[in-house]
Amino acid sequence: MKWWSIGVIGLAGLAAVVAGAYSSPQALLAVAVLTAVGVGIGWPHFLGIPAKKTLAALIGLPGVGSAVAAAYVPAPAFLDWTPAFLAAGVLAVFVMQLLRGTGQAQRLESTLGSCVGVLLSCLGAGWIACSRFNGVREMFLVAAVSAAIALLAGLIRWPDRVVAPLGIAGAGLAGPLAGLVFSDIAIIPAAVAGIVVGAVLVSFRRLVVLRGEPMNLPAAVGIALGPVSAVGSLAYFIDKLLIY
Structure with missing residues (x-):
């Protein structure tokens, strides 16, 4: 697939998360489950490791369980079950x-890479936790807008030494701007959220560049949805630590 298609898939996944959050809790849960399944199926293809079907189940199922738990556990224990699903997934991989x-x-690459996939799959539950936290979605939007800017920067076919600072700076500026437009979040927490989100996304872009090989559709889906999944938990914990 074309290199830019990865960014487009990531943007589509991010848009689905935002649409789900503003539709209904069930819609957001469905998006989180599909994201976990996409990461589970695609991550082994991106790594190019054996036993792809088995590892797809071992990576995706913990993420599905984590998302379901985040949607239905009583507040404020939204992510209390996430470490358990993460541990179960890692144990299953071993x-x-x-x-x-x-x-x-x-064998070593498969073990370590699959454990990372389990982590990414489970972190997607953070989008649900961020949406449910205090019933307020300000940080949710700040993280989503910052992630969108970083993903758009990643579409530019410039060297990483240019795109990485551009993506981080753009996300860091988009965070406070989104906070001012959509909420009353202070500038510093919004900027921190934007910078962290931007750094995570441009790091994954570097993984794509380092791979340097053509990817099939499952691999592109896995590497595109993986960082989008991770941003959800980042937004939740930044919201909880810096704002609440």
Whole structure:
């Protein structure tokens, strides 16, 4: 697939998250579940590791469970079950690698990379937690706008030494602007959120550049939705630590 298609998929996933948040809790849960499934299916393809179908289930299911728990547990314990699902997913990955036996191809890369995939899959529950937190969606919008600017910067076919600072600076400026337009969030927390979100997204762009190989559709979906999933938990914890 074309390199820019990854950014487009990420923007589409981000738009679906925002639309789900402003539709209904069930719609946001459906988007979070689909995102976890997309990361689960696509991440093994992006890594180019064996046993893709089995690892897709081991990566995606913890994310689905984490999203469902975040949607239905009583406040304020929105992400209390996320570490348990994360631990279960990592344990399942290790057990699966043990069952494969010694001497299997890419065993270490498969184990470490799949554990990262489990983490990304589970972090998507943060979008639900951020939406439910205090019943206010200001930080949700700040994070979404910052992420959109960083993803748009990533579409530019310039070297990383130019795009990375541009994406981080753009997201850092978009955060306070979104805070001023859509809410009364202070400038500093909004700027911190924008900078952190921008840094995460441009880091994933670097992964795509370093891979340097053509990707199929599942791989593009996995690497595009992975950082979008991670931004949800970042927004929730920034909201909780700096604003609440």
